[in-house]
Amino acid sequence: MKTTSIFTALSTILLSASAQVIDLGYASTFGALSGAGVTNTGGTVITGDLGTTSTSITGFPPGVVTGTIRRNDDVTTLAYADYAKAFTHGQSLVATVDKAGTTTLGGENLVAGVYKYDIGLGLEGTLTLNGNGVSTGVWVFQCASTLITSSYSNINLVNGATAKNVFWIVGSSATLGTYSSFVGQILAQESVVANTGAAVKGALYASAGIALDSNPIVVQTSIVARIASVFHA
Numbered sequence: 001m002k003t004t005s006i007f008t009a010l011s012t013i014l015l016s017a018s019a020q021v022i023d024l025g026y027a028s029t030f031g032a033l034s035g036a037g038v039t040n041t042g043g044t045v046i047t048g049d050l051g052t053t054s055t056s057i058t059g060f061p062p063g064v065v066t067g068t069i070r071r072n073d074d075v076t077t078l079a080y081a082d083y084a085k086a087f088t089h090g091q092s093l094v095a096t097v098d099k100a101g102t103t104t105l106g107g108e109n110l111v112a113g114v115y116k117y118d119i120g121l122g123l124e125g126t127l128t129l130n131g132n133g134v135s136t137g138v139w140v141f142q143c144a145s146t147l148i149t150s151s152y153s154n155i156n157l158v159n160g161a162t163a164k165n166v167f168w169i170v171g172s173s174a175t176l177g178t179y180s181s182f183v184g185q186i187l188a189q190e191s192v193v194a195n196t197g198a199a200v201k202g203a204l205y206a207s208a209g210i211a212l213d214s215n216p217i218v219v220q221t222s223i224v225a226r227i228a229s230v231f232h233a
Helices: 002-017 025-029 072-091
Strands: 021-024 028-036 038-041 045-047 048-052 067-071 113-117 121-123 126-130 139-143 147-148 154-158 167-170 175-176 181-189 192-194 199-206 210-213 216-218 224-228
Touching: 002 021, 021 072, 025 028, 025 072, 025 113, 025 199, 028 072, 028 210, 028 216, 048 072, 067 072, 072 139, 072 175, 072 199, 113 210, 113 224, 147 181, 154 216, 175 199
Parallel strands: 028 048, 028 199, 038 210, 045 216, 048 067, 113 139, 121 147, 126 154, 139 167, 147 175, 154 181, 167 181, 175 192, 181 199, 192 210, 199 216
Antiparallel strands: 021 224
C-alpha cells in the first residue's frame, strides 16, 4: 500500500510540474467562431455564443443561439485572437504518442495524451476516450491535414473523460459527417463543415468559414484546460 501511495504521489507531482495550459480565453464562450462568416441551414441550436470577425452570419433564424450573436466587434476580435493563440500552442505541444501513418480513429481506445498524425485523419465507427478514473485527463489531437468523420460515427467518453478536455488541432479543414456525434473543441486552420444533424459537444473554431446544418452544439463550461506533457500511454 505504501509503494502504491508513493507512486501515486510521484505521478501527481510529475503531472503538476509538467502541466501546460491551453487557454481559450474569450473564445471559450463560443459554439462557433469564424474569421470569414458562418452559414446555417435548418434547426441548428447553439448553446453558447456565435461569432465572426467578418459581418456575415446567415441562417439565424431558423437557427437558435442561446447566447449572443456577434459580428466584427471587440469581443469577436479578442476571441479570434485567443483561438489563434490556442491553435499555435496546440500545434507546438510535444507529442506523447506519434501516430505517423495512421489514417483512422475508428475502434481505438485512447488514454489522455498528445497524439500526432502526419496525414489526413478520419473517424469511422466509434472512438473511445478513456479517462482511467481521472476527470482531469486531456486529449490533444494534432492533425497535419484534414479531419473527416463518417456519417453516424461517434466519440465515446468513459471512466471520467470529459468533453471540455478534448482538443482537435486541425492543419486544414474539418468535416463532420451526417448525424455523427462529435466531442471536443475543433481548432481548424481553414474551414469547418458540420453536415446535417451532426452533434457537437464542444465548439467549432475556424479561420475561414463555418457551415452548419441542423446541428446541436453545446459549449463546454471550462475556459482553461490543463495539458500535461507526461501521460500514461
